[in-house]
Amino acid sequence: MTRKQRRLVLIGSAVGVLAVAVALMLNAFRGSIAFFASPTDVVAKHIGPGTRIRLGGLVKTGSLVRADGLRIRFEVTDGKSEIPVQYDGVLPDLFREGQGVVAEGTLDRSGTFDADMILAKHDATYMPKEVVDALKRSGHWKDEYEQRASLPNTGANK
Amino acid sequence: MIPELGHYALILALGVALVQGTMPIVGARSNDRLLMSMAVPAALAQFALIAIAFLALTECYVTSDFSVFNVYENSNTTMPLIYRLTSVWGNHEGSMMLWVSILVFFGALVAIFGGNLPMALKANALGVQAWIAAAFELFILTTSNPFLRIANPPFEGRDLNPILQDPGLAFHPPMLYLGYVGFSITFSFAIAALLEGRIDAAWARWVRPWVLVAWMCLTLGIAGGSYWSYYELGWGGFWFWDPVENASLMPWLAGTALLHSAVVMEKREALKVWTVLLAILAFSLSLMGTFLVRSGVLTSVHAFATDPSRGVFILGILIVFIGGALSLYAWRAPLLKQGGLFAPISREGALVFNNLFLVTACATVLIGTLYPLALDALTKEKISVGPPFFDATFGPLFIPLMIAMPFGPLMGWKRGDLVGAAQRLLAAAMLAAVAMAAAFAVERGGPVLAPFGIGIAVFVMAGAVTDIVERTMVLRLPLRAAASRAIGLPRSAWGTAFAHFGIGVTLLGIVSVTAWGSEHLAEIKRGGSIDIAKYRVTFDGILNRNGSNYQDLVGHFTVHRGTELIGTMEPSRRTFPDRGMATTEAALMSRGVSQLYLSIGDPNKDGSLPVRLYFKPYVLLIWLGALFMFFGGALSLSDRRLRVGAPRPAKARPVKPALQPAE
Numbered sequence: 001m002t003r004k005q006r007r008l009v010l011i012g013s014a015v016g017v018l019a020v021a022v023a024l025m026l027n028a029f030r031g032s033i034a035f036f037a038s039p040t041d042v043v044a045k046h047i048g049p050g051t052r053i054r055l056g057g058l059v060k061t062g063s064l065v066r067a068d069g070l071r072i073r074f075e076v077t078d079g080k081s082e083i084p085v086q087y088d089g090v091l092p093d094l095f096r097e098g099q100g101v102v103a104e105g106t107l108d109r110s111g112t113f114d115a116d117m118i119l120a121k122h123d124a125t126y127m128p129k130e131v132v133d134a135l136k137r138s139g140h141w142k143d144e145y146e147q148r149a150s151l152p153n154t155g156a157n158k
Numbered sequence: 159m160i161p162e163l164g165h166y167a168l169i170l171a172l173g174v175a176l177v178q179g180t181m182p183i184v185g186a187r188s189n190d191r192l193l194m195s196m197a198v199p200a201a202l203a204q205f206a207l208i209a210i211a212f213l214a215l216t217e218c219y220v221t222s223d224f225s226v227f228n229v230y231e232n233s234n235t236t237m238p239l240i241y242r243l244t245s246v247w248g249n250h251e252g253s254m255m256l257w258v259s260i261l262v263f264f265g266a267l268v269a270i271f272g273g274n275l276p277m278a279l280k281a282n283a284l285g286v287q288a289w290i291a292a293a294f295e296l297f298i299l300t301t302s303n304p305f306l307r308i309a310n311p312p313f314e315g316r317d318l319n320p321i322l323q324d325p326g327l328a329f330h331p332p333m334l335y336l337g338y339v340g341f342s343i344t345f346s347f348a349i350a351a352l353l354e355g356r357i358d359a360a361w362a363r364w365v366r367p368w369v370l371v372a373w374m375c376l377t378l379g380i381a382g383g384s385y386w387s388y389y390e391l392g393w394g395g396f397w398f399w400d401p402v403e404n405a406s407l408m409p410w411l412a413g414t415a416l417l418h419s420a421v422v423m424e425k426r427e428a429l430k431v432w433t434v435l436l437a438i439l440a441f442s443l444s445l446m447g448t449f450l451v452r453s454g455v456l457t458s459v460h461a462f463a464t465d466p467s468r469g470v471f472i473l474g475i476l477i478v479f480i481g482g483a484l485s486l487y488a489w490r491a492p493l494l495k496q497g498g499l500f501a502p503i504s505r506e507g508a509l510v511f512n513n514l515f516l517v518t519a520c521a522t523v524l525i526g527t528l529y530p531l532a533l534d535a536l537t538k539e540k541i542s543v544g545p546p547f548f549d550a551t552f553g554p555l556f557i558p559l560m561i562a563m564p565f566g567p568l569m570g571w572k573r574g575d576l577v578g579a580a581q582r583l584l585a586a587a588m589l590a591a592v593a594m595a596a597a598f599a600v601e602r603g604g605p606v607l608a609p610f611g612i613g614i615a616v617f618v619m620a621g622a623v624t625d626i627v628e629r630t631m632v633l634r635l636p637l638r639a640a641a642s643r644a645i646g647l648p649r650s651a652w653g654t655a656f657a658h659f660g661i662g663v664t665l666l667g668i669v670s671v672t673a674w675g676s677e678h679l680a681e682i683k684r685g686g687s688i689d690i691a692k693y694r695v696t697f698d699g700i701l702n703r704n705g706s707n708y709q710d711l712v713g714h715f716t717v718h719r720g721t722e723l724i725g726t727m728e729p730s731r732r733t734f735p736d737r738g739m740a741t742t743e744a745a746l747m748s749r750g751v752s753q754l755y756l757s758i759g760d761p762n763k764d765g766s767l768p769v770r771l772y773f774k775p776y777v778l779l780i781w782l783g784a785l786f787m788f789f790g791g792a793l794s795l796s797d798r799r800l801r802v803g804a805p806r807p808a809k810a811r812p813v814k815p816a817l818q819p820a821e
Contacts, residue, residue, distance in 0.1 A: 009502045014514055017555075021518045024551040025525060032546030035539065054542050070679050070768055089679055090392075090759040090768050104542070133540075 034104055039081040042107070049107045055083060055115070056102040064097050076101060076113070083107075087115040161226050164214025165305040171207035171262070172295040174200055178288035182281035183353070194281035198269040201284050204291060205266035212246075212259045215304050219246050225311035228252065228304040234317040234736055236707035244327040245318040250452060250468075251304035253331060257448070258294045260332075260339040264368075265291065268343060275364060282350030283343075290342055293475045301468045317707060317736035326386035334379030334406060338444040340372025341409060344416065345441035345483070348434045352486050355493040362424035362433065367795055369420055369437075373413045374791035380406050381784030392742030392757040394772045396671070396780055399548040404527045405447030411520035412440040415513045422509050426571060428500060431491050432513070438487060442480040443520075449476050450527070504574040508566035515559040522551040560614045560665065564621020567654055568628065582628055586620035601674075608673030615669060618662030622655045653794030660786025667751075667779030678771040681762065691773040693754060694718045695727070700761060708734045710743070713758045713767055717747060724749075729758045729769075751778040 036054045037047060047053060055076055063075035063082075070089055074097075075082045085103050095101065095118065103115035178200035185193025215228075219242050224230040232249040233242055247256040265287045272280045298304070347365050351357040383406070388396045397403060416436040422429045449472045500506035526543045533539050564586060568579040594613030601609060627633060629647055632640040678690050687696040696716050703710040710730040717725050727745035734740070744757040752775045759768035 003499060006499070006502065010510065013502075013511075017514050017518050021522055021551065021555060024554055025522055025547075028547045028550035029529075029543075032544060032550060034542045034544065036541060054540075066762065070681060090757070090770050092392075104544075 036102075038078040039076055039083040040078050042083055042113075043081045047107060049109050052104070052106050054102055054104045055085065055113055056100070057083075059095070059097050059099060059101050061098045076103065083113050084111070085113040085115050087118055089118075092118055160214050160217050161223070161305040161307065164211040164218075165303070167207045167210040167214065168295060168299060168305075171204055171211065172292055172299065174204045174207060175288045175292035175295060178204060179285050179292055181285075183285035186278040186281045186285070186353070189278075191277065194277050197281045197284035198272075200288070201262070201265045201269035204288070205262045208259050208262045208291075212255055215252060215255055216243065216246050219243065222315065224313070224315050225307050226304075227306040227308050230308060230312060230315045232318050233315040234707055235314060236736075237318065237323070238706055240325070240328065241318060241323050245322070247331050248318050248322040248327050251298070251302045253335075254294065254298050254302050254452070255304055256332065257335055257339060258291060258298065260335050261287070261291050261294065261342055264339060264343050278354060279347070279350050279361070279364075282353050283346040286346035286349045287342065290346070290479065293479070297468075297471050297475065301471050314736075317734060320708070320732065320734045320737060320739050320741045321390060323708075323734075324386065324390055326382065326390065330379060330382040330386055332379075333375050333382055337372050337374075337376025337379050337413075338406075338409060338447065340368060340375060341413060341437075341441040341444050343368040344372070344437040348437035349483060349486065351434060351494075352490040355490055357430050357434065357494050359424050359427050362420045365437070366417075366420045366424060369413065369417050369440075370791050370795045372440075373410070373417050374788050374795070376406070376410050376413060377784050377787050377791070380410060381781045385781050388777075389744050389746055389755075390741070392744050392770070394677075394744070394755045394757070394770070394774065396668075396777070399526075399545045401527045402451050404523050404548075405443075405450045408520050408523055408527075409440055409443040409447060411516050411523070412436060412443050415516040415520075416440050418509045418512050418516075422506050426500065426506055428506055429510070429513075430494050434491065434494070435487060436513070436517075438480075438483045442476075442483065443524075445476050445479060449473060500571070501573045503569070503576050505566065505569045505571045507574065508562065508569050511562055512559065512566065515555055515562075519552055519555040519559075522555065523548065526551070557614065560618055560661070563618055563658055563661065564624065567625045567651075567658070583617075583621055583624055586617055586624045589620045590614070590617035605673050608669055611669035611673070612666065615662045615666035618665065619659050620662075622659035622662065625658075626652070626655045648797055650794040650797040653790040653792070653797070655790070656793060657787045657790030660783040660788075660790060662783070663779050663786055664781075664783025667776050667781075667783060670776040671774050671780070674775050675777070676773045679769075680771070681766045681768050683764075683766045688769070688771050690754070690771055691775075692719055693724075693773070695754070695756065695771055697767060697769070700767070703730075705732070707736065708732045711761070713756075713769070715745070715756060717754065727754065727756050729756045731758060731760060748778065751776050751782065753777050 034052045034054045036056060037045070039055070039057055041047070042053070042055065057076040057078040060075040060077040060082060063073075065073045067073060072087045072089075072091060073084065075084050077083075085105075087103065087105075102119040103113060104117040104119070105113060105115035108114050178197060181193045182197035182200075185191070185196070217223075218226045218229050219233055220239070222229065222233060222235045222242065224233075228249060228251050232245045232252070237245070245252070247253045265284060268275075268280070268284060268287070275283075344365050347361065347368070351361055380403075383403070384396050387398070388394065416433065419429050419433045419436055423433045449469075452468065452472060526547050530541050530543055533541055564583055565576070565579050568582055569575070590613040593616040594609045597609035597612040626644075626647075629651060630640045630644040632644075635643070676690055678688050680688055682688065682697045684697055684699050687694050689695075694717070696718070698714040698716060701712050701714060703712050710732050712728050712730040715727040715729070716723060717727060725747055727747055729745035730743045732741045732743050742757045742759075744755055746756075747754040752773070755770075755772040755774055757770045759770075761767050
């Protein structure tokens with residue numbers, strides 16, 4: 001083979017692998033992506049049953065119910081709308097009423113959100129960014145969420 | 159006093175870095191030996207100053223000096239000393255200090271051990287290294303100063319994030335940073351070569367040990383992080399395709415590709431331009447990982463604090479270094495002469511195949527990680543790209559790579575013999591087929607693809623053994639002769655075999671856990687029990703236990719196999735009053751390389767306890783494989799030709815007579 005032919009083989013196989021990779025990605029993007037939605041989005045955009053989404057907001061205070069077995073029910077709110085959520089399993093360590101949460105799953109026909117994954121904050125002073133943005137949009141963001149992270153009455157200076 | 163000393167040393171280090179970043183490079187351009195020779199003392203001074211700053215910060219933590227804001231925020235007098243030490247880097251500011259410390263440590267190593275480097279190359283490389291150091295020192299000083307004081311010091315600190323109060327913190331970040339930052343050396347060498355417009359096989363020989371060190375540390379760092387999240391987060395998962403994990407996986411993939419292409423360059427002077435590009439990419443991806451993790455654009459356990467000015471600053475560093483390096487590459491790379499020719503079927507060809515698939519896989523991970531960010535920035539639409547995406551793209555790309563892996567080392571340079579290699583791999587392939595059949599036979603309800611995964615894993619492992627068997631001719635020669643051949647083999651050949659074997663081991667663990675792991679969620683009353691795999695786990699009761707800065711609510715469980723008592727498990731809920739946080743401390747019981755994994759939730763009012771019980775078959779293989787890879791890397795590193803910088807004596811390469819007739 002000449003140098004030119006070898007280069008052609010090389011470039012040809014590189015393009016081939018890339019094409020396969022792009023095909024795989026496009027295929028995967030169709031089936032495995034979850035859009036983030038706040039409860040208001042769910043209502044406003046008429047997200048239908050079966051569509052996989054990430055529902056984010058605050059766990060409504062007083063809404064947490066432990067049903068029989070490991071079934072857990074609570075409501076996610078952004079101050080305007082609420083969506084009932086059910087989840088089978090053990091909740092993450094930092095799951096609390098009145099605090100931020102992201103649930104991934106699908107809506108069923110009755111309008112209840114069937115979560116198969118629950119993410120809560122990793123830290124007492126930290127809230128998922130999607131939830132922060134959603135709360136800011138719905139006008140229910142309180143500055144105290146941010147201030148909680150700062151010092152009580154001491155100022156930091158050099 | 160101590161914090162101010164550290165702060166001052168940090169500022170001085172920035173000054174030295176600016177000198178080190180200009181004078182030697184100017185010297186290299188004008189061929190001024192005096193200016194070039196400034197690089198070494200400057201790199202050493204830089205290291206000394208940063209060491210002072212880092213030790214000063216450590217001292218503040220050890221003595222619990224809460225007048226330092228950073229210490230107040232992340233430490234507490236009740237924490238054991240080991241966590242007070244590790245919390246130095248268990249926060250944003252301190253972790254950046256660790257980053258810079260490792261960076262200048264590597265710079266000092268180049269300065270000390272680079273005696274046989276050409277003067278201009280060394281001056282340029284250390285100069286580039288200094289620019290990176292200067293950028294990060296400036297970043298720390300302007301946006302993330304760990305030495306800030308509080309006017310009215312409080313009596314007690316706020317404690318470290320409980321998730322980080324774990325021995326894993328002592329190990330995972332430093333290892334990961336050694337890996338990330340190790341690639342800065344190869345980056346600097348690549349830029350130095352571009353500045354000079356000259357590159358040869360010797361360059362690859364100088365660079366390869368650094369690639370190896372970085373790759374080894376990154377391998378262990380990723381594996382360590384994976385094991386940490388496995389036992390600490392209480393979900394029993396070892397890999398979540400979390401963007402932060404991806405941020406460490408991408409440099410690993412690029413680094414693995416670099417490791418292999420550097421071999422081609424060293425042996426055959428081919429793929430020069432490509433190797434330089436990979437060296438730039440590996441470090442660029444490391445930088446991007448730092449940006450993604452530290453800027454707060456991602457939500458993760460690693461995002462310590464979200465301060466927009468930091469994100470913008472790191473983004474600036476990113477743009478300058480990656481953009482600058484790639485522009486320089488576009489401008490200067492055509493100057494680098496093309497190297498040796500090779501046929502597509504050859505050792506070089508196999509390594510190109512490896513590079514092609516690794517880089518493509520890396521690109522899919524990159525797109526999957528950045529796409530949600532780009533979409534959010536452009537359309538405000540928020541999406542998450544989760545495990546299904548990566549399973550559907552990364553997996554199929556890795557399968558051909560795994561199948562091809564055993565062939566590579568069996569091919570000759572320049573022109574290989576695919577049929578011959580296939581014949582020699584026949585035994586390995588048959589073993590793989592047997593394993594696959596066995597997996598099919600014993601499988602109960604697992605995914606259909608799992609036996610194929612087992613088959614591929616066994617093929618990779620057996621292929622690595624085949625390579626050594628063929629090289630030592632242990633099956634054809636008397637044992638004594640084979641043993642002397644084994645000793646005579648270059649250590650890098652053993653290293654290759656071990657690392658490849660490790661990949662197979664890891665794959666075996668991943669496949670068996672994913673396919674045959676079982677999970678049991680239940681609410682369990684006192685005296686109740688759960689059966690899983692061949693084990694019976696019985697709940698005996700709850701007890702309370704106090705730690706130094708936490709309270710444990712411990713569930714006491716006994717484990718039986720048949721009628722035989724094999725041990726107790728004590729998972730707990732750990733509450734940290736200073737932060738008002740709780741963590742799940744899972745209990746693990748190893749049975750061979752399989753594990754029982756038990757974690758508990760908060761007890762219900764009626765006294766029952768929600769539990770998660772997993773059986774993880776062969777799970778430890780995942781991390782054991784990483785140890786094999788590390789060991790293989792270490793063997794390669796000790797290879798004579800890497801220790802001795804001088805060109806290798808013209809010794810005959812490992813011969814495989816009789817089987818490979820000259821074509």
